[in-house]
Each structure stands twice: as structure tokens, then as C-alpha cells.
Amino acid sequence: MIPFNKPHITGRELEFISDAVDCGHISGNGKYTKLCQQLVEQQWGFHKCLLTTSCTDALEMAAILLDIKPGDEVIIPSFTFVSTALAFVRQGAKIVFADSRFDHPGIDEAAIEKLITKKTRAIVVVHYAGVATDMKLLMEIANRHQIPVVEDAAQAIDSYFINGDSKQALGSFGVLSAFSFHETKNIQSGEGGMLVINDPKLVKRAEIIWEKGTNRAEFFRGEVNKYGWVDTGSSFLPADTIAAFLYAQLLDFKNIQLKRIELWNNYQRLFESWDSDRVKLPLIPDYATNNGHMFYVLLESYDLRQKLIQHLKANDVLAVFHYLPLHASPYYMDKHDGRKLPNASYFADNLLRLPLFYELSFEQQQYIFSLISAFIKRN
Numbered sequence: 001m002i003p004f005n006k007p008h009i010t011g012r013e014l015e016f017i018s019d020a021v022d023c024g025h026i027s028g029n030g031k032y033t034k035l036c037q038q039l040v041e042q043q044w045g046f047h048k049c050l051l052t053t054s055c056t057d058a059l060e061m062a063a064i065l066l067d068i069k070p071g072d073e074v075i076i077p078s079f080t081f082v083s084t085a086l087a088f089v090r091q092g093a094k095i096v097f098a099d100s101r102f103d104h105p106g107i108d109e110a111a112i113e114k115l116i117t118k119k120t121r122a123i124v125v126v127h128y129a130g131v132a133t134d135m136k137l138l139m140e141i142a143n144r145h146q147i148p149v150v151e152d153a154a155q156a157i158d159s160y161f162i163n164g165d166s167k168q169a170l171g172s173f174g175v176l177s178a179f180s181f182h183e184t185k186n187i188q189s190g191e192g193g194m195l196v197i198n199d200p201k202l203v204k205r206a207e208i209i210w211e212k213g214t215n216r217a218e219f220f221r222g223e224v225n226k227y228g229w230v231d232t233g234s235s236f237l238p239a240d241t242i243a244a245f246l247y248a249q250l251l252d253f254k255n256i257q258l259k260r261i262e263l264w265n266n267y268q269r270l271f272e273s274w275d276s277d278r279v280k281l282p283l284i285p286d287y288a289t290n291n292g293h294m295f296y297v298l299l300e301s302y303d304l305r306q307k308l309i310q311h312l313k314a315n316d317v318l319a320v321f322h323y324l325p326l327h328a329s330p331y332y333m334d335k336h337d338g339r340k341l342p343n344a345s346y347f348a349d350n351l352l353r354l355p356l357f358y359e360l361s362f363e364q365q366q367y368i369f370s371l372i373s374a375f376i377k378r379n
């Protein structure tokens with residue numbers, strides 16, 4: 001069986017976990033948490049990072065930090081994982097769902113402006129498959145309306161927005177950004193996440209929310225002589241053993257990224273050489289880089305995709321679809337304002353994700369490609 005995903009282990013995870021245990025500090029905000037945060041801040045130019053137990057948690061911190069309240073509106077793409085919306089829904093916000101672009105599953109930047117009202121308190125973008133949203137266009141709209149941007153960068157580690165001769169890491173644009181280190185992501189710790197705080201004014205409060213509403217982080221730095229309950233919050237910190245695992249992955253990130261991009265390019269070459277107009281390939285716009293997070297193809301219809309999934313499964317290959325559009329989900333359907341979001345629905349029905357993980361071999365990729373091309377020719 002070729003699985004859809006197989007978490008990659010770099011080889012140093014247990015060494016660092018063992019060291020964390022020997023250090024005697026295995027709760028949150030220990031040695032490895034600090035090492036991870038520093039490495040990420042330096043590597044990608046983020047102002048401040050805090051490790052969290054998941055990207056879902058990082059997004060919850062973002063919604064709290066932005067003081068989202070009942071009656072506020074938050075613009076979020078419909079074609080995304082539930083966590084993107086969940087944090088804002090829990091704060092009582094009304095979600096105004098945005099459609100995908102016609103040529104890419106990411107948010108339709110140009111359609112955002114007409115969703116903005118006096119009540120809009122945040123715009124959340126998702127860099128789908130690690131491919132940048134057009135951040136120049138998006139930040140121009142958000143800045144003009146003075147609305148904070150949150151990046152759901154769960155899939156976007158080590159990916160960039162290209163602006164002329166320079167490139168800037170995804171996750172460094174929004175006032176706040178959230179990354180995931182779930183085992184399905186490029187760099188992983190089983191479960192794990194990170195909040196990036198790019199607005200210096202939010203750092204102090206972020207640390208308090210992170211530490212159950214207490215100023216404990218300041219206390220341990222010796223900045224205050226006692227600590228107590230000063231704000232809302234929760235327990236958002238991962239154990240330092242998780243951070244130790246993550247540190248091994250982060251030290252090896254260049255190698256992991258090279259390998260995943262190579263696998264992505266292999267798929268691209270195989271499908272391009274076939275040159276079928278019946279299977280569409282992913283678009284990487286000129287302003288975006290590719291971090292090899294996900295390779296998908298677009299089929300002509302929902303039925304064809306479902307039959308292909310069955311066919312692949314019968315031949316020991318697990319390929320998967322994803323995202324039932326959030327605006328049509330059982331939980332939010334009757335709260336949605338009724339607008340049709342045809343592009344989100346199109347990607348939900350037609351997109352198929354192929355296996356992509358570090359240990360996937362080229363022979364396995366060729367096998368997957370030949371199964372798909374032979375099936376499409378017959379159907």
C-alpha cells in the first residue's frame with residue numbers, strides 16, 4: 001500500500017527528547033521551545049514566535065489577541081480546513097466566506113473588497129498548498145480599510161511571496177500568522193503549531209494569553225517579581241519534549257524541502273509529458289514559490305474523481321480529496337448568508353491530492369501516474 005502520507009523522521013528526534021528529559025524541564029517554554037522559536041525567527045525574519053500545541057491553537061490565540069467579539073465580521077475563505085474559521089466563530093464572530101480564485105484554490109483576492117463592511121474586524125487568508133496569496137494586492141486592500149490580516153500559514157513553511165527582485169516569507173505579512181507542525185505538514189512534531197506575532201505591540205499580551213492569562217513568562221525572565229492572573233488565556237504551550245522533536249526537524253528543514261520539491265517536480269514532469277487536457281495541474285503564480293507541500297490534480301467531474309479514488313485504492317494507492325466548503329458545512333450552512341461560492345465548490349468536487357512524503361520513491365510516483373493516465377484514457 002502506498003499511503004497518502006508518512007511522517008518523516010530525521011534521526012535526531014530521540015536524541016533531543018532525551019536531552020530535554022535530562023535537562024529536567026519538560027513542561028512548556030523550556031530550552032527546546034526557545035531554540036525552535038529563535039531558529040524560526042532568524043530563518044524567516046519573523047518578529048516573534050511562540051510554539052503552540054497546534055495551528056488551531058495559534059489561530060485561537062490570534063482571535064483572542066484581535067479582541068474579536070460577537071457581531072464582528074471576519075472574512076475567511078470557504079475552501080479551507082475548519083480550524084481557520086473555528087477560532088473566530090468561538091469568539092462570536094460572523095464569518096463572511098470568500099470564494100476561491102477560478103485558477104487556484106486560494107482566496108479570490110480581487111473579490112474581498114466587496115465583502116468588507118463597517119463591522120469587518122479581520123481578513124484571514126490561507127496560503128493553500130503553501131502557494132502564496134497575492135499579498136501585495138491583499139495588503140493594499142487591507143491597509144486601505146485598516147483591517148488586520150491573519151495568515152493561516154499552516155501549509156506554508158519556507159514559502160515566499162515574490163515582489164520584483166525580493167522575496168518575503170509567508171507568515172511575515174499579517175499582524176499575526178499561524179503555522180502547523182501536524183504530522184501531515186512538511187516539518188512536523190506529531191501535533192504542533194506556532195503563532196507568529198509581527199506587530200511588536202501584541203507580543204506582551206500574546207505571552208500572557210499563551211500562559212493561561214498570567215504574566216509567568218515575564219516573571220521567569222526576571223522582569224516582574226511575582227506573577228498572577230492578568231488577562232484571559234489558556235494553556236497553549238507544548239511540552240518541551242515536543243519542541244525537542246520539532247527542533248530535530250527544523251535543523252533538517254533544507255534537506256526536507258529539497259526532497260519534497262523534487263517529488264513535486266517529478267509529478268509535474270510526468271503529467272506534463274502526458275499532456276492530457278482532461279487532467280489539470282496546479283497553478284503556481286509568478287509571485288509565489290513552491291514549498292512542495294502538496295501535489296494535486298483537477299479532474300473533469302466529481303464522479304470521475306470518486307471513481308479514480310476507488311480505482312487507486314483497489315491498486316494500493318491512497319489518494320484523497322479535501323475540504324467540504326465551510327459555507328456548506330452542517331455547522332455553518334444556516335448561518336451563511338446564502339451567497340453561492342462556485343469556485344470553492346468546484347475545487348471541493350474536482351481536486352485530488354496525490355501521495356507526497358519524504359520516502360516516496362520515483363518508481364512509486366511512476367506507478368501512481370500510470371494508474372491515473374490509464375484510468376482516464378478508459379473513462
Ligand SMILES: *Cc1c(COP(=O)(O)O)cnc(C)c1O
Nearest residue numbers: 054055056081083154180182193
Ligand atoms: C493543517 C491545517 C490546519 C490545522 O493545523 P493543526 O496543527 O492540526 O491544528 C489549519 N489550517 C490549514 C489550512 C491546515 O492545512
